Amino acid sequence: xxxxxxxxxxxxxxxxxxxxxxxxxxxxxxxxxxxxxxxxxxxxxxxxxxxxxxxxxxxxxxxxxxxxxxxxxxxxxxxxxxxxxxxxxxxxxxxxxxxxxxxxxxxxxxxxxxxxxxxxxxxxxxxxxxxxxxxxxxxxxxxxxxxxxxxxxxxxxxxxxxxxxxxxxxxxxxxx
Ligand SMILES: Cc1cc2nc3c(=O)[nH]c(=O)nc-3n(C[C@H](O)[C@H](O)[C@H](O)COP(=O)(O)O)c2cc1C
Numbered sequence: 277x278x279x280x281x282x283x284x285x286x287x288x289x290x291x292x293x294x295x296x297x298x299x300x301x302x303x304x305x306x307x308x309x310x311x312x313x314x315x316x317x318x319x320x321x322x323x324x325x326x327x328x329x330x331x332x333x334x335x336x337x338x339x340x341x342x343x344x345x346x347x348x349x350x351x352x353x354x355x356x357x358x359x360x361x362x363x364x365x366x367x368x369x370x371x372x373x374x375x376x377x378x379x380x381x382x383x384x385x386x387x388x389x390x391x392x393x394x395x396x397x398x399x400x401x402x403x404x405x406x407x408x409x410x411x412x413x414x415x416x417x418x419x420x421x422x423x424x425x426x427x428x429x430x431x432x433x434x435x436x437x438x439x440x441x442x443x444x445x446x447x448x449x450x451x452x
Contacts, residue, residue: 280304280450281320283312285327285336288397290390290438291357295326298443302450309336314343322351322450328390329358330401332373341375344382352383355446357390359430359437360423386446391436392427405431 282304284295292308299306304324307316317323327335334356340347356374360366367387371380394405412420412428420428426435 278321279319280322280324281312281316282306282324282326283309283336283339284325285309285339286357287328287335287401288393290393290436291326291328291335293438294355294357294388294390294443295324297440298324298326298446298450301443301447309339312339314339314346317343317346317350320350322353323347324353324355324446324450326355326357326388329356329360329370332369334370334374337374340383341379344379347382351450353386353446353450354383355386355388357388359390359392359427359435362387362389384449386449388442389437391434391438392430393434393436394431395434 280302282295282299282302284291284306285308286292286295295306298304323340325337325340327337329335334354337354340352340354356370358366370387371385375383375385394402397405409428409431412424415424
């Protein structure tokens with residue numbers, strides 16, 4: 277039987293929600309990155325890592341990138357969770373920013389849409405996002421993109437785009 281682990285790095289809970297759904301469906305062990313030591317990779321055949329997007333970077337991804345030698349003979353899945361809709365250009369940007377061409381051959385990448393909840397952020401991220409809010413508010417209305425308009429609205433009304441069926445492609449690939 278294939279032994280699977282799901283490891284996640286989540287600030288406001290969206291990635292954790294997806295990680296729990298995936299672990300439940302695959303009967304996998306599940307850890308927050310804080311609880312996971314790289315020596316534990318040895319116990320698993322399939323490693324699934326999920327991290328939320330911050331300025332296109334995947335939170336906690338160094339756990340995977342710094343341990344590629346340990347992961348050499350395993351199946352590795354990485355999913356990123358962001359507020360943006362899953363457009364192809366978003367995916368390309370995330371792939372290019374986070375992985376080399378070689379790493380893309382070793383890792384299967386997925387993007388899942390999360391949400392945005394300002395109240396659940398930690399203090400440093402609240403500060404970062406407040407700056408962004410000021411920047412967007414100062415931008416002329418007619419120059420704001422649709423995503424920026426949505427983002428501004430989400431500061432006062434949290435949005436949650438998580439859907440359980442979004443994990444289906446990951447489950448399919450994991451079970452192959
Ligand atoms: C500082 C900061 C930067 C962010 N940058 C991005 C981004 O580049 N792309 C995106 O789609 N979402 C971005 N987001 C939104 C988060 O990725 C989104 O809220 C995600 O669902 C959070 O997941 P989590 O609760 O598991 O941390 C950002 C959020 C914060 C706080």
